[in-house]
Structures are given as structure tokens and as C-alpha cells.
Amino acid sequence: MAPSGSVTTQSKTTPVLSTRGDPYHTELKSARTMKSVRFHGRGDIRVDEIEEPQCGRGQVKMKPAFVGICGSDVHEYTAGPVLIPGEPHNLTGSQLPVSIGHEFSGIIEEVGEGVMNVKPGQKAVVRPTIFDRSCTSCRMGYEYCCENIGFIGLSGYGGGMSEHIVAPAEHFYPLPDDISLETAALIEPLAVAWHAVNLSPFKAGDNVLIVGGGPIGIGVVQVLKIQGAKNIMVAELMESRKRFAREYGATHILDPREVDVALMVRQLTGGIGADVVFDAAGVERALNGAIPACRTHGTIVNIAVWEKRPMIQVNDIMYHEIQYTGAALYDETAFRNVIHALIYGQLKPEKMITGKIRLEEVGEKGFEALLHDRDHHCKILVDVQG
Structure with a gap:
């Protein structure tokens, strides 16, 4: 070896x-x-x-x-x-x-x-x-x-x-x-992002928080942009990823070291919170910090593959009846939709x-x-x- x-x-x-x-x-x-x-x-x-x-x-x-x-x-x-x-x-x-x-x-x-x-x-x-x-x-x-x-x-x-x-x-x-x-x-990683958005209850005009600005998170930003999201908020630490998120259509970049993410999301959404939260980071602290950013009866979609089993603040999810779901890979429809979006110039x-x-x-x-x-x-x- x-x-x-x-x-x-x-x-x-x-x-x-x-x-x-x-x-x-x-x-x-x-x-x-x-x-x-x-x-x-x-x-x-x-x-x-x-x-x-x-x-x-x-x-x-x-x-x-x-x-x-x-x-x-x-x-x-x-x-x-x-x-x-x-x-x-x-x-x-x-x-x-x-x-x-x-x-x-x-x-x-x-x-x-x-x-x-x-x-x-x-x-x-x-x-x-x-x-x-x-x-x-x-x-x-x-x-x-x-x-x-x-x-x-x-x-x-x-x-x-x-x-x-x-x-x-x-x-x-x-x-x-x-x-x-x-x-x-x-196309393959973009299909992961497309499937996650399709699986969620997202609709045009919704406010969305994305935790993590890596390739999948940036893919989600692009899909949300062409599907008509209102506020696309990205929580990210790395400067290059902040830049990518902004260039691809994020309306607000939130650095957890500088701001209280949940508080800022509430302020940006008139006190309501994000309609949908996409977790593309798989970090316990980041997820627990994002739960109070999600509105009552909102949805958190996990896209991340976790390396360690997290301890999640379940009571915060329960008391606000937040839906927590996973998005695994993609179906063939998402894969083909990404190809079509590239053909028509919607994704670049x-x-x-x-x-x-x-x-x-x-x-x-x-x-x-x-x-x-x-x-x-x-x-x-x-x-x-x-």
C-alpha cells in the first residue's frame, strides 16, 4: 500500500x-x-x-x-x-x-x-x-x-x-x-441540487436559507434563482464560497462568525423566518443554529452527507412543527431537467x-x-x- x-x-x-x-x-x-x-x-x-x-x-x-x-x-x-x-x-x-x-x-x-x-x-x-x-x-x-x-x-x-x-x-x-x-x-452535482429543491415545498416568492456554500449549496442557489426565490440567504464562512454564492444570485451572505444567522434571517423576512432551509454543510452547530431561522411550519431539507452523528435540537423542531426531511441523490427527471436548463441557458x-x-x-x-x-x-x- x-x-x-x-x-x-x-x-x-x-x-x-x-x-x-x-x-x-x-x-x-x-x-x-x-x-x-x-x-x-x-x-x-x-x-x-x-x-x-x-x-x-x-x-x-x-x-x-x-x-x-x-x-x-x-x-x-x-x-x-x-x-x-x-x-x-x-x-x-x-x-x-x-x-x-x-x-x-x-x-x-x-x-x-x-x-x-x-x-x-x-x-x-x-x-x-x-x-x-x-x-x-x-x-x-x-x-x-x-x-x-x-x-x-x-x-x-x-x-x-x-x-x-x-x-x-x-x-x-x-x-x-x-x-x-x-x-x-x-450536471451530476447540479442534479443533486435540483432534486433537493423539487423535493422541498419551495414555491416562487419564498424566502430560503442555505447552510453551506460548497458546490451543492452553490447549485441550490442557481436552481432557486431560476425558480423565482425572493430572498436567497447563504450562511458560509469561506470568502471564496461567499463570492460564488453572491455571483450566482444569493441576495444575502451571512457569516456565522459575524452575525447571529437566525436573528438576521428573521430580520430579513419581516420576523417570519425562512420558508425553506437547505442544509448542505452537515455541521451540527450550523444545523442547530439554522433551526430557529426556519419559520413555524417551515421545512428543513438535509442534502449533506454527515461524517458524524449529530445531536439535533429536536424540541425546537417540534414546538414550531418544522418539517425535517432528507434529499437523497436525484431522480432521472432532475438529471434531465438540468440538461435542459443548460441547453436553454438557464444554468451557467x-x-x-x-x-x-x-x-x-x-x-x-x-x-x-x-x-x-x-x-x-x-x-x-x-x-x-x-
């Missing part, structure tokens, strides 16, 4: 890819190899040389172009495996080491027999969510809450930080030529990109930068072919 926090390059690593439970698996018989960033364990990601996958029936082969490094990726790097399976995943059969990268775009290289939704040469984006279609949640129509949920780039089928990837055709969505591949790499997220790096730089200039230099970054993209 490489030292903690390191990225090493391995030569001709034998791929570890089980076929158990994977109905789309195609045997890797190609003599050609490719570079792929793989997670081997906590603090251990490597640029490996592995066998290039082959495209089979019902599958699509893509040449990834740009891949966003997600907060979930960073969490796996520092505390994983969590979403990455330590044992073979129930749906893909994959286990460590796994190729990573689930926010990505690219060019379609090849399509297998029976594939009609994309064709070679097209720009495309990948919806990475994998679900079983048979659990209770899936049967109810909530596939994104699947009991065996997985992700391309975390759970199998390869990952975007690879020179090539093969996956079932249903995961690929064609894009028009005028959407850049850099912008397309932001390009300024979120604060860095572009090569595969070989993923460790130092990607993961380590997001861990130790967060104030200067919103979204770092890996240029796979660069």
Missing part, C-alpha cells in the same frame, strides 16, 4: 473485477491497457495501468473527458471505504481496488448491439446511479433510494478517471455540441470550475488541494485526456 495521502503509478496492474451479480459484464480480453485512477484503501489512490474494457451487447464505451472531484470522493479518500465496497458489491460484483470518478462527461466511442440512445462521436454525460429495481424503494418508484444503491466510479463499471469506460447504455445521455464537456461534468455553472488537473495530479492538486486549500476551490476537474 502507498503511504497515506499518496498517488503512485503502477505498471500493468491485473484488474480485479468480479462477474458476480453483474448481468452486463463482458470479459476483459483486450491486449490493450489504459490508465485508471483507482482507490485501493484509505489514503491510497493510484494511477494504475489496467486492461482496457470491451463493449458488449447493451453497453456503451466512452472516452471520458472531464471528471469532477466530489466531496464523496474526498470522504472515501480520508475515511473510506464507505460507499466504495470493501466486499463485492451486490449489483456489480466489484470490490477493491475500484476505478473512481462519478461526475463526468466524454465522447461515445462505441455502442453494443441493441443500443439506440447514443451513437459514436456524440458528446454525452453519465448518470452514475446503479439500482436493483427489485427492493422496496425501487418498487415504489424511488430508485435513487435503492437498498443496494451503487455508483459508477464508486461501486463498479469502471470510473470516469479512466481513459476508457464501458457501462450499461441506460447511464449515458447525449448532449448537443454547444454544451462544453467541462460544463457537462457539472462554468465559474464553479476553479481548477483543471491531469490524471497524474489527482492526489496533490486534486484531493489534497480540496482537503487543505478549500477556500480557493469550488470544483476541480480532472482532464482525463490532458
